[in-house]
Amino acid sequence: MGPSFAPHPLEDGAGPGWSATETRAPVIALTAGMSDYLHRVTGDGARAIVISGPHSRMTPVLADALAAVRGHWVIRTPEDPAAVGYDARTGRRLAQITDVLSTTAQLAASDLHPVFLRAPISSRLQLVATISTRHRVSRPVRLGGVIEAATETLVDSAPSAWGPTEPLVAAWDRDDLTERTRRRMPTESRWAARASADHALLSTLQVARTSEGLEETTRVWAELGGPGDARTADAALFARRLLARAADIGMPLLGIAFATIGAPDLAVRPLTPATPEPLALLVGPPGIRALGVDAASWVAQHGGTVVGSPRIPGALVPLGSVDGGGWTRLTEMLGTLDGTRLSALLGVAPEVAAALRTADADAAASSAAPAAPSSPRPGSEA
Structure with missing residues (x-):
């Protein structure tokens, strides 16, 4: 499948090898629109980045689908002057959103965003x-x-x-x-x-x-x-x-x-x-x-x-x-x-x-x- 010339309606930003969609939904699910977005991005040979706030949560169905296409979930933290956000999977601070595409061999506690370390309300x-x-x-x-x-x-x-x-x-x-x-x-x-x-x-x-x-x-x-x-x-x-x-x-x-x-x-x-x-x-x-x-x-x-x-x-x-x-x-x-x-x-x-x-x-x-x-x-x- 060749590259798409028109951006997907859910696409909020893109660059070489990546595409990002940002949502304020409290629950991020594998809706028909999100499924189509992931298919479009991966069909174009790019990796998908889903961006949300720290209080959003993701359904296991979407998390599973996102992992299958080597996508990422990034949490935006505008109150943090030292980082734009963090990788929801690992907690790694990100100086810019696309840093999530690179891998780090091992993380120290100092590499983790403090929001990632919050305790859940109930379990x-x-x-x-x-x-x-x-x-x-x-x-x-x-x-x-x-x-x-x-x-x-x-x-x-x-x-x-x-x-x-x-x-x-x-x-x-x-x-x-x-x-x-x-x-x-x-x-x-x-x-x-x-x-x-x-x-x-x-x-x-x-x-x-x-x-x-x-x-x-x-x-x-x-x-x-x-x-x-x-x-x-x-x-x-x-x-x-x-x-x-x-x-x-x-x-x-x-x-x-x-x-x-x-x-x-x-x-x-x-x-x-x-x-x-x-x-x-x-x-x-x-x-x-x-x-x-x-x-x-x-x-x-x-x-x-x-x-x-x-x-x-x-x-x-x-x-x-x-x-x-x-x-x-x-x-x-x-x-x-x-x-x-x-x-x-x-x-x-x-x-x-x-x-x-x-x-x-x-x-x-x-x-x-x-x-x-x-x-x-x-x-x-x-």
Whole structure:
């Protein structure tokens, strides 16, 4: 696709390799207009920058889409004479908006904007999972199975609505989702879904055609509860149940689930993230093959359960709890692999590997920020 000659209606500024849109909306969502803007910008070979004030929040659906196109969210801070704003992801002070396009190897606490270090007004425990599944095109395929498994497992409900953009208003229909995805092939499809339940749940679905078949990457954000809620104590159990369900859908590749702290509505705030805690890891048959091990032997070595088909099994390994221990266990487990096998394992499902790297970056950001909570325990803060 060649460069567009007319700027997009949402474009408020542009330069070589970038385009920016600025909004004062309290909630920034993947509306039809925003989706079209991101498609236009990326089609032109540029990177999108979404600019807002410090009190705006972004839906997980838009945050996921923005990350997929290597875009950025910048918080403008006009009261700060030393910086025009900061990177909502890392908290890095920005002398100019386009500085967000450059990377910094490691941030010190002095590099972080003080607004980024504000404590949230209230917090809830969330379960966040990324699961990659492969489907053979030689067999009938119904997409969205992991979304249904997640809503049933985490909020005891069925998905209520879905669509390509927000608000999500179409009644949930796996067959319709599958057919619309099929018609778009070989173009990649991205969808989102939500559940109407006592606890908020959102999910996104990315479907791409590969040489191996259809690869379906599902991301889930689910609110588990606040202080004193019995559900929060069962976070690790919820994670294992979800990944066990996913192990029986299609050909599971990789899956990982974390506990973290967030807002009741699941929206992303431009504040220091809490340290995400790994709860459970699913390694499907292709991952087991990449490791060059026997599933039963690997489970015996690291603990866990053999899951999936008895003929081509995978492994479900518990990691930590909301009280910690997950990063240590994950590091110990992956640390036994040589570089070739580790690369092969992560290469089985690049989207899950990216989620793991993002969580690791969030953990690093939390450690750099003195005000960040050290473990995903829900609570209220001033």
